[in-house]
Amino acid sequence: MSTLSLSTLRLNLSRYDYSGLGLPALVLLIMAMLVLPLPPLLLDILFTFNIACSLVIIMIAIGTRKPLEFSSFPSVLLFATMLRLGLNVASTRVILVNGHEGHDAAGKVVAAFGEIVIGGNYVVGFIIFAILMIINFIVVTKGAGRVSEVNARFTLDAMPGKQMSIDADLNAGVIDQDTAKKRREELAQESDFFGSMDGASKFVSGDAVAGLLILVINLVGGLAVGIGQHNLSLSEAGRIYTLLTIGDGLVAQIPSLFLSLATAIIVTRVTTSESMTEQATTQLANPTALFLAAGILAILGAVPGMPHLVFLTLSLGTAAIAWGILQRRDRPAPEPVTAAAQAALDEPKELDWDDVDQVDLIGLEIGYGLIPLVNPETGGQLLSRVKGVRKKLSAELGFLVQSVRIRDALNIDPDAYHIVLKGVARGKGQVKVGRELAINPGQVYGPLEGQATKEPAFGLDAVWIDPAERDHARTLGYTVVDASTAIATHLNKVLRDNASDLLSHDEVQQLLDKLAAKAPKLVEDLVPGKLSLGVVTRTLQNLLNESVSIRDMRSIVETLSEASSRTQEPDQLTAIVRPKLGRMIVQSLVDESNSLSVMTLDPGLEQLLHNVLQQSAPGQNMAIEPGLAERLFAALRDGARAVEEMGHPAVLVVSPTIRPWLSRAARYRVNDLTLLSYSEIPDDQSVKVVHTVHAETR
Template structure:
């Protein structure tokens, strides 16, 4: 099996989630099963290499969180080293009487070559390593980890408040705030884990001492008692092997303790590794090097001192300080030149002008940060597509191009709120829940639903926010269930349709006339500006839109204005004339192709009274008695509701003189009531009076 196949097999095992179970099985096997000397040598060598890799990774990392798995690695390395101790103890005690090579080449090498075959020296060296590891490195690292974990936890609330403050002030986005919160939580978890992991390292050092004495006593007892060796022979073999085994285990342990100490003592943050930080902060101070070189040089001239060594070291430090000084001066001159170049290239601050005054958005949609996925195509949001569909549908129905909807996030809003604005003024806002669906009560349902009760933002109907799993059940009960994107799109469509006259201005009117000029150039030429100014045409078209009359038939509208514009330039009179010309399409929008049109009429005496009052007091209606107006309004509302309950569109039919005032009178108070004039009804339509509103009704 070649190397590539082996690496692919290891990658497959790691990716399948079998790596950790296999590692545990391997550690248990080393504890339970006897290992041949070759495998023991291989595992000891791997243990040393693994500890060295960990130490180098710690040295070269830029941030402790880059090695967030370090506490777990400490535990795994400690368990593996203890399992190796058990395996090596077994083979030393079982096969040690055959000679040093019986326990493996690694243990033999550390027992003979490293300490020169002298077990007394080995004991001293081992004791020093244990003191360094246990008393100095491990104990200090554990204390630093404990304090670091406590300080990190204490600082968490302040860091969270700082993130919220930056988010509220707009310095960071919601994604950046979420990332910072995750870093704060990960940092607290890491230092808490390091506090516990340091106990593993310290326990490993204690275990090494105990294992050493147990192996020495056990080896002497087995050599003398079972194999008939003399005390000196048993001591020479078993003590050397035990010390070699201990040294093999203590060196990786010391490396791992050092790595743990570096992690917990390193200052968080920065963009440099340990080597770069030490070089930049310790050996970049030329003054400190000059003084040190002077002291070492003074010591070097004292009789009896190793003069050559001291003078060589002093000269090296002085030379390094000189080179550092020279490099810093060159860098300072380059930085000064760069600053001068930047000052020369930076343009002067421009004076404020009208270009700096940003116009308001004609149509705006502001969303809280939790609703951003609804408008983000990269996150699967479909709201942008639906808004384009709403604009297209309204443009076709109304007869002019609806302006673009400008969408932006607003951190001042609640996370689940949205707001719709026209000309910078809020026209509607509501709270929706992106993970739920809205079940709307259309008027008659056959049960209730569990959820957040609310009102439909567009039409004010009773509604409930439910889980997606209840959708089918809600529909069987008669509810209309829509997703959050549809709720916003429907609300936007309703507001745009209700306020379409505010979206129409001079530019839109000119575009309509320019398009008409392509097919009827003479008509447009005679209309504007010969017959009527553009402002009057705009006002007439706005009046039609305000009364929910489409201006798609711009040719008929232009011909009517050209005909009646020579007689009057009053927008209200011209609007009435255009409505008569568009009567067929107005009635068709109300009743379709039905020949009979059910209507509400006013009592003749009441209509004469309104006519007289308007002639006397003007179209403001100030001549109408308040009590009469209230009574008439109530009667009209009752009649309209009755027609709606019978499945008919409520229509009030009056004379053309009082129609404009009555249309304004009921526009915002009786929704769905159409006010038509007698002369707006086409000749081929029949009228059926369903109710008459009288003065005493």
């Protein structure tokens, strides 16, 4: 190998992270114990290490506040179990091969534990060991396994509800995306952990069974080897191999019992902010229970024949503990040192900016009677409906509509709700939980029994009916929706009517950044070179005010870039941009034959409006005679109603000069009227005039 290769190898070895070699080394050690014979001294070290590991594990389990804090426990339990079984195999090999040499054949640890338990009586020692096995296998291991199984089942069953709860909090604005992601990860870890614990508990039960079988093998095999191969008497072989077998089993069963207890502690933990010791100490410190226990002990101590001293002493000790707990609870709080200190404590806290809350951009306040609509666990659909409204509006308007903050409000009626924009209620209504709203679309074939009302979004006549009447109402021509859909429809209308209020500088900057990813030079030339971000924002808000989508940002930015040399006024820029978006504006107004049905102004009326506009000062509102204005808007309302009865949307086409003023003036006076200029209609678009608006002049 060349010098360069050797130097490269040394460099790679020096950079290697050796912190991950612990588990591979443990696996190799377990494999060695299963295959290679180990000396008694090494067995003593490994048995002691096994006991230390089990003690560390159970202490960690006791101090854990919630199971996920010890999420590695199933894997740790697997390796600890394999280490103990490997030691069992290694010690069995030594006992069967060298057991005839005496009590120390398998090491000092095995001999010491065997002598302590047996205490000179092999029958008693064997019975004590059997009791330990029964406690471990029947009581602790079996109970922990059952609890693990139930925990895994209920955790998996509860996952959908918990996931929906996270989504509900996210949609309601209670948590942000990062918190929701973290809670979802914790939920996934929790399900994985309890699923793993269900399987890991089988390791513990299998370990207990293996310990019992190894005990029988050691005892029977030891007697056979001692009598058959080493010519020991039955009593001598029984004495030696019984001591070694029980000592070996006890050294293994003590760590096994600790692991079983740790498993039971983990799976029976109730998740709180306290450790098991703190939780038990707090809950067991019950003076009433302690006084009752002390009284019963005192009564038992007074019974003739009972050990009076022991019972009465324990009774007094229990009563003293209860008395001490009562004294601590009744101890008054420390009094303030001086009156000045008390005054300082009572002095109100200095205000800072944290005490000033920002209003939510979009809010939905609901009465307490509507809370079931928000809870997915009770079948509430409001959160999903609101999310659907946001998704639909974002796609149609061309920018991301911010989250809707849903909160309960005690200052409104139980069945009422308020749609709030920037802290101001822009829509109000009432719905009935558990009932459905049958809306009269204009033509129905019979009445319905129920509570008459008005549909909150559009003010149509409606009736609250029982869900069982839904199909009957639909056969009569009614449109039937549930309470959540009624609120969502109202929310959709309010947000659509106030779309310009939802668009701020931040959203416009994000739209420009998104466009810059595909056309960087176009955006770079416009902002801030030719137009400021404020002017662009105001122009886009004007388009939204006139119900024009801003999805085609490329065309908008190109037009603004070309028009920036002529004007910097947002209103004029809006009038220049609209013709470029003509096809998109018209596409939702044409009928099935791709024909645009429109209204026009009487030529004399349109010329009159032109003359009035020319006489008005620039930058001021158009000064129109009040009587003429009243007749004009009344005629527009009548014309819009007539066109809608024909089955067409109400569209008025006027000259580009008067369109901006007439659009602003008619916006709140004529419902659902769309105003177009002649220049906004594509040249190849088929147009059909279905109505002419007349307003007699005096």
